[in-house]
Structures are given as C-alpha cells and as structure tokens.
Amino acid sequence: MNRVFFNFLAGCLLFAVACKKDAVENVFGQKPEQRISDTLTYIRNELVNAPNGWKGGFSTGAKGGFGFYFNFKNDQTVDMLSDYSTSSGNELKSSTYRVSPLFTPTLIFDTYNYITIMQDPAPDAGGAAGSGFKSDIEFLYERHNADTLFFTGKKYRQPFTLIRLSKEEQESYLNGGLNKFNTDFTNLLNNNYGFTYFDNAGGGKISLEIDYIGKMANFVYVNSSGGIDSVYQTSYYTTSSSYNLVKPVKIVDKQIRSFVIKGSAIEGESTDNTATTLKSQTSPALYSVSDAFGNSKPFKKMVSRGKVNGVDANVAIFDRVTELFKASGRTINNMYFTMTNSSSAIFYINYTSGTSTFIASATYTYRREADRIYLKRTGIDGGNNWNTRATQVKPVDDLFGDGSKELEFKFDWVFSSDTSVKLPVAAIRSIANPTNMLYGKLQIQ
Amino acid sequence: MMTIASCSKDSDKLDVDMNSFNTDPEGNSEVDQWLMSELTDPFNIEVIYRFDRNLTDVSKDIAPVDIDKVKPMMEAVLNLYLKPYQKVAGNKFIKTLAPKQYLLYGSVSYNTNGSVTLGTADGGRKVTLYGVNSFNAATVEGDNGVRRKLRTIHHEFTHILNQNVPIPSDFEAVTKGDYYADWTNSSNTDAVAKSLGFVSRYARGQYTEDFAEMTAHLLVEGQVWFDNYVVSAPISAQQKLRKKEEIVVRYFKDAFDVDFRVLQTEVQNAFKTLYSAKDPADLTQTLANWINTNKVATITFDPSSPIYNQYGISSTFKTIWNNFKNAVSTQEPSGNRRYPQTLQLRFSSDNIMTLRVTYLNNAQTSTLFADYDFDLKATPSTGEVTFSKRMPEGTTTAHGNGATIYFKDYFERYLLPYFTNRVFIADWLPSGIGSTDPLYRTYGGFYEKGVTANYFYGPIELK
Numbered sequence: 072m073n074r075v076f077f078n079f080l081a082g083c084l085l086f087a088v089a090c091k092k093d094a095v096e097n098v099f100g101q102k103p104e105q106r107i108s109d110t111l112t113y114i115r116n117e118l119v120n121a122p123n124g125w126k127g128g129f130s131t132g133a134k135g136g137f138g139f140y141f142n143f144k145n146d147q148t149v150d151m152l153s154d155y156s157t158s159s160g161n162e163l164k165s166s167t168y169r170v171s172p173l174f175t176p177t178l179i180f181d182t183y184n185y186i187t188i189m190q191d192p193a194p195d196a197g198g199a200a201g202s203g204f205k206s207d208i209e210f211l212y213e214r215h216n217a218d219t220l221f222f223t224g225k226k227y228r229q230p231f232t233l234i235r236l237s238k239e240e241q242e243s244y245l246n247g248g249l250n251k252f253n254t255d256f257t258n259l260l261n262n263n264y265g266f267t268y269f270d271n272a273g274g275g276k277i278s279l280e281i282d283y284i285g286k287m288a289n290f291v292y293v294n295s296s297g298g299i300d301s302v303y304q305t306s307y308y309t310t311s312s313s314y315n316l317v318k319p320v321k322i323v324d325k326q327i328r329s330f331v332i333k334g335s336a337i338e339g340e341s342t343d344n345t346a347t348t349l350k351s352q353t354s355p356a357l358y359s360v361s362d363a364f365g366n367s368k369p370f371k372k373m374v375s376r377g378k379v380n381g382v383d384a385n386v387a388i389f390d391r392v393t394e395l396f397k398a399s400g401r402t403i404n405n406m407y408f409t410m411t412n413s414s415s416a417i418f419y420i421n422y423t424s425g426t427s428t429f430i431a432s433a434t435y436t437y438r439r440e441a442d443r444i445y446l447k448r449t450g451i452d453g454g455n456n457w458n459t460r461a462t463q464v465k466p467v468d469d470l471f472g473d474g475s476k477e478l479e480f481k482f483d484w485v486f487s488s489d490t491s492v493k494l495p496v497a498a499i500r501s502i503a504n505p506t507n508m509l510y511g512k513l514q515i516q
Numbered sequence: 517m518m519t520i521a522s523c524s525k526d527s528d529k530l531d532v533d534m535n536s537f538n539t540d541p542e543g544n545s546e547v548d549q550w551l552m553s554e555l556t557d558p559f560n561i562e563v564i565y566r567f568d569r570n571l572t573d574v575s576k577d578i579a580p581v582d583i584d585k586v587k588p589m590m591e592a593v594l595n596l597y598l599k600p601y602q603k604v605a606g607n608k609f610i611k612t613l614a615p616k617q618y619l620l621y622g623s624v625s626y627n628t629n630g631s632v633t634l635g636t637a638d639g640g641r642k643v644t645l646y647g648v649n650s651f652n653a654a655t656v657e658g659d660n661g662v663r664r665k666l667r668t669i670h671h672e673f674t675h676i677l678n679q680n681v682p683i684p685s686d687f688e689a690v691t692k693g694d695y696y697a698d699w700t701n702s703s704n705t706d707a708v709a710k711s712l713g714f715v716s717r718y719a720r721g722q723y724t725e726d727f728a729e730m731t732a733h734l735l736v737e738g739q740v741w742f743d744n745y746v747v748s749a750p751i752s753a754q755q756k757l758r759k760k761e762e763i764v765v766r767y768f769k770d771a772f773d774v775d776f777r778v779l780q781t782e783v784q785n786a787f788k789t790l791y792s793a794k795d796p797a798d799l800t801q802t803l804a805n806w807i808n809t810n811k812v813a814t815i816t817f818d819p820s821s822p823i824y825n826q827y828g829i830s831s832t833f834k835t836i837w838n839n840f841k842n843a844v845s846t847q848e849p850s851g852n853r854r855y856p857q858t859l860q861l862r863f864s865s866d867n868i869m870t871l872r873v874t875y876l877n878n879a880q881t882s883t884l885f886a887d888y889d890f891d892l893k894a895t896p897s898t899g900e901v902t903f904s905k906r907m908p909e910g911t912t913t914a915h916g917n918g919a920t921i922y923f924k925d926y927f928e929r930y931l932l933p934y935f936t937n938r939v940f941i942a943d944w945l946p947s948g949i950g951s952t953d954p955l956y957r958t959y960g961g962f963y964e965k966g967v968t969a970n971y972f973y974g975p976i977e978l979k
Contacts, residue, residue, distance in 0.1 A: 108538050115541075147543055166583055167545070167566055172538030181566035183582035183622050183649060191579035193623045193650075201626035202577050208567060225569075226577075425630070425702045 132205025135286025248311030713756025748897030
C-alpha cells in the first residue's frame, strides 16, 4: 500500500511540474488525505467497537514473544494485561493510545503500560541499556481480515496482530486466564511429557523444544535415519487459551499456529483449526549434539542459558565467568563458543569496563571424529585481554586448556533432573573428567 | 514548489480543503484539563507527555512517560520553578522567558559514551525532560527525588536565560584550563571536580554547563548545601567556587534585575513548605570549620571548673592530666617543683595551635605560662583535626618556660604523645549541652576518632 501511495504522490508531483494541476486524475477515487483519513477513522472505530476487547502479541528482537489483552476506549485510553509477569497477568493497567496520521496510519501506545516495558531502554525493565528487548510502541497499520488487525512495529519491524475476543474469552482474561493457562500448560508439559515431538511425513519427526525463559520454540526436523534436515525457530506468546507461535510452523501439510490444551493432552492447532497430536518419548533426544552443532550444522553457537538445576557439571562455566567479570566491576555483553570454520573455534567474550567495550577471546584449532572434538588453544584476541582477564576466564582455561596440549571432548546431551527444563542442554564434555564441561543453549546464529 | 507557484498564477487562490487534513486526536482527560488550567492558561506553556518520536532523537529507544507521573512532575515544576520566578522576577519575565513546551519522556536517553541525558533545552523554547517515570514526588533527596529533577529544570532554564543574555566573560576564565569535554571519563570523579572548583562532574563539560550547574545547585540544593560544598573543598577551589557564585548572583541582577538571593530563598521555602525538605547539617557551623576559618581564639581546660561535675570528664584524659600535673609538682629536688593549673589550646592561626600550661611558680605566689607550638590540620567535611609538633619551637618567654627542665621531660612524656598520636574529631562538647541549650556552641572540644570515651573540652573564646 505504501508503494501504491508513493506512486500516486509521484504522479501528482509530475503533473504539477507539468503545469497540469487541474488535470490531476484521482486514480484511487479520493485525494490521499481523504484516503488516509478514511483509514484512520476505520482503525479508530474498529479498536473501540470491539465490545469484548482484543488479544494480541508480537515477537521482540531480544527476548521472545509477549502477549497482551487490550480494551480500547473512546477517551483514548486502553486497559491492558500482559504475560510479562504474574502481576501483569492479573492487574489491569490503563494508559493512553492514539491512532496517528504519520507516514502511514499508526497505532501508538503513547504513555507507559505493559507493552512499553519491552521497549523501555532502562535496564530496570529487564532488557539491555539503551535498547531494552528491542521492541516497538508505534505500530504501522498494514491490513485487516474478519476479526484481526495487522500491524508492523515501526523500528524493529516485528509483526503485531490484534484479534477480537469473544465474551467468554474476555471473561477468562479478566479472571486471571493468562496466568492460569501459563501454569496449566507448563505443569502439563513438565509433568506428563519427556522429549516432545510431532510425527512428520515419511517417517521423520519434528522435535519441539520450548525455551520458557527466552520464550522461543525450536522445531528440529529430523529425517527417518536420525539426521537433521532443518531447524525452525519462532517466539511464542501466551493467550488465555494457548501459546501462540508468532510465525506458524509447517508440520506435514499443516501450518501449526498455536499449542492448546485438550483434556490432559497438548495439541498443535493449525490454521485450518485441526489438531495435531504432540508426542513424547523419554530419552534420548531425536538427534545428537554432534549432528546439530558445528560450523556446517544447523546450530552455530553455544551460549549461556543460565544455571540449570540438576545438571551434574562441576562448574557452570558461562555463569561462573559472568559472575567473575561482575565481581571485577565489568559487565559481559555477549559470550559464546562457536566453530568459526572447519578447523578453528573461538570462545568469545565482549564486555564493558567503565564506558569502554573490550573483547577477550581465545581461539582453538579443532578436529572432529564422530561425537568427539579435539581442541588446542592457539591464540588469544588481538590485544592481551584474555591474559589481563586471566582470573575471570580461568574456568574456560581450566576446561579447554591453555594451549600446552590438545584435549579430547565429547558432544553430549546433559540430562537435568529438573522436569521444567524443556530445552535440551547441550554440552562439550571432557573425556578425562566427564563432570567438567561447557554446557548451554544451542543457537542458530 | 517553485514550479507549481510559477505556473499557478492564473488560479485565484490556493484551493485546499483543510477539513480532510489529518491530525492527532486531542485528549481531554483529567490530566489534560489540569495542565490546561495550571500551565497553559496562566503561563502559555504546552506540556506534551504523549509519546512522539519526532520530538526527540528519532534513532533512540526512549520509553513514554507513565501517565500517573505527569501531574506530580509538572506540579513540582510549577511550585518550585515557575511560581518562585513569577513572584520574584514578575509575570512578564516568566511568561516571556519560560519554555513554551515541556516534553516528558519516561526513560532516560542513553548515549553512546555510556552517559545518559536527563534533559535538554532547545532554542530557548522547548525543554525535554527524560527519566520522568523514576520521579518520586514523596522523596526530596536521591536520584529519583524532587531536588534531582528540579535541578534539571533550573539547569535547562538557565540555558534559556543564557541564550537571551550571554554569560559574563569572566565566568569562563575562573576555571578555564580545567574544562573537560569527556567529563564522563572515570578520571573525572566527584572529588576531582570539586577539587578543581566545579560544583559537579557535569559542570566540567564546558563553561555553559558549569554556569547552569552553578545556578541550579544554588537554587535547588540551597545555600547551606553550597556553603558545605565550598567549605569541604580545598582552599584554591573554594575561591573559584565563591567567584563563580558571585558572578551568578551578579548576572541575575545585571541581566534581568532579579535578586538572586530572594529567588533562592523563595525556591527553598517552597521546597520546605510543600515538600518537607530539610537543609543539610551546616558544615560551616562546625567547630572544625570555626577553627579552619580562624574564628576560635582559645579552648581552656580548667579542672577546677564545676562544668566537669555537671557534664563529666573523660577518665583517659583526666589520667593524662593528673600524671603530668603530679609529675611536675612532685619532682625532685623540691625547688624544681611547679604547680600546673589549667591547659589551654590557643589557635593563633588556622594552622598553628599553641598549647599553654598555666602554672604557679615554686613559691605558689605568681601565675606563669609554659607554651608549646603545634602544627594543626582541620578538615571541616569530616571534623577531623590532627596536631603535630611544630619545629623550631617558639621564642617567647612562655616558650622558654616550657623548655626548662621543670617541664620539658614531663611535657614530652605525657602531653606531647597524647596530642600527636591520634586523630581528633572537633565537636560541640560536652554532648550534654544540646543544640537548644543557650550554652550550645559556647563549649567545644575534641574526642579521639573512633574512641568517644577519650575526650576533653572547655569554654570557647572567639577572636
């Protein structure tokens, strides 16, 4: 629509330059300001003419998805609930909104409410200083269908949908439905399911891994011989009756858009409103870490996922290093282990000291044999930060060595005794001492 | 546009239907009405609190303000900035010069150098306040308290004044060499900024910020705070801060015919009556500062005074005195004996203290003095006072008495180590004389730092 509008404007200008002002033909029936005005009126009316309110959600750039309940009112205020926290799921908060004639008609949440928490650049709100969760409070209107308005975040370009609620749904929201569904779903998944997957066509399986903290769902497509065909990631958000995937996922011939509870089972619900059964197996995972993780594999990086309860590791290295940096007055911005090409790997730390940012990294040569990896440190970052931060990076050197000799490790899943851990814990485990390991979350990039 | 204009001569007038021109909807909430009646109508000030990206740095993520914070924030602006100026400088002044637009944002604005922006003033017309969501109208002090936010308001308004009448050129000259663009650098600590004669770290950024910081601190933190700040700075910095203060006061008079002192009192009164603010303890009214500013002549310990029966005496100090007195008065041969009566600390300047023993001669017929000079160092911000033996010794008769064999050994054995081996805290002793007592600040003394049971005191005689 933007492009059409621009073409139209360009057309107007051309005619004007050609001194044919009176000959302008309104190709789209109305003058542009009139057509924008019509759209503004449409959105403004739609928002307030929803007697039971709206539900909506989006993905953030830095931390998964978030879901909301909205009740837009004529006096330009809006009441909200959010799955951001337990209290935001229970307590209605009111703020103002407006539908503004910017470049495109834009819905702006223009005073503070739950939806602005994700955009708040203050670290107190939970995100990174200066950028928060990388989210928007201005949403450009795109289109609509029967019960849904489609918007796009102005800066971070994440899609944002508003869906009309029924009377029953609204009552559910207003009676703690967000928190209840979240509790019911996690209890069910934690207690009744082991490793979850969907059956795929041709004997393949699709592993479902839910990262509750990051609010992301991983789908790993495994073929009938156990190899990984592809990996699909999407963030999800909570509604009063489902976990909604921000981007639907294809399973056999269906597009699964949410997870719902049916009786005592969890089902994938597709866009045509049919259900797909979620299956479970105790162990092991459908695929091996060595198939999933590497330079030419679907998962490229291993990052911290916080300390995981019930893991038999001597040291939670990512967490320990973070603590040590913090104790020295420095903050880690980014830390990961990755194989940069077929023969070298890096342990990378980007940290802030005072107002300056530094990089400390150790590089390794490696070779792989089946599920084994042999690592030898060959260098450090261009400067000398790895050495000056020796105290802080000691847990890494303790595991991967200081370059004096090559060490043998194994790619492995680590089993947590905590049933709420639904995202598999991948590890690089020392052969010499199997409780020494680097464990974390596998990331696509 | 040129083309259109030149080609449209034949049309009578530009024919645009403004009815279909699209605008933001106007609000009419309780907050909107309050802003209209309290700020827009009387002062012609518009308050924009609903988020608008284009009115701030478009590339940054800045959170909108919480609507519950709008009224408390603007109430503070009204009470602690607009009304005092209106009262002291007049309606015309405030209506002409006050910013016409206030923009409120909820979060601070993060800069690439790690600092955050709390406020800006553009073109003398618009003031943007960031971080309003953390504002807490119920607390006065601290980062989220009323003072901190109002400092930003007054700081930005000072910029507007400066855009109308430039800062006097002698202001920049006071600390010319010490301005430091990279003021957020960790080397520019609060202490460094103070020692160079700046009222805050930010004041070091450039002289325009320095001027705004000086004005804002004087008005918002108050004179007692400023005097404390000055008195706890090194002497060289004290002179610079006082010079800057004088220029600020003069600037308001010369440029706008505003009595800065009256304005300051007005702002401070509003803080005290409306926000229950309290002045900090006045560091200038401490014994250490009295000594440091050369106000005190003597403090005398006379063991026969009834004051020690009433308010007590330190047994540690009493033992020292008695040991000294007994050693001098019972020495052999008996012809050497002298009879110490009192001990007096004589502050001849802010860095020399003469310890005087008043005694009776061997025949106990006449009163004489034995004097010993000490170097003195008083730190008003902490109250700490240290003494060290001053060399060479003085040359007066009394100093000669002190050097005789009747005294010298005993002085060196008892009194010298007592005064030089510890850090004292100068204070209004005895503590039994409270601040409401008429005798308050007529007695004073010293206690050992960390050992409050070791003290001495006596009546103060001023110069």
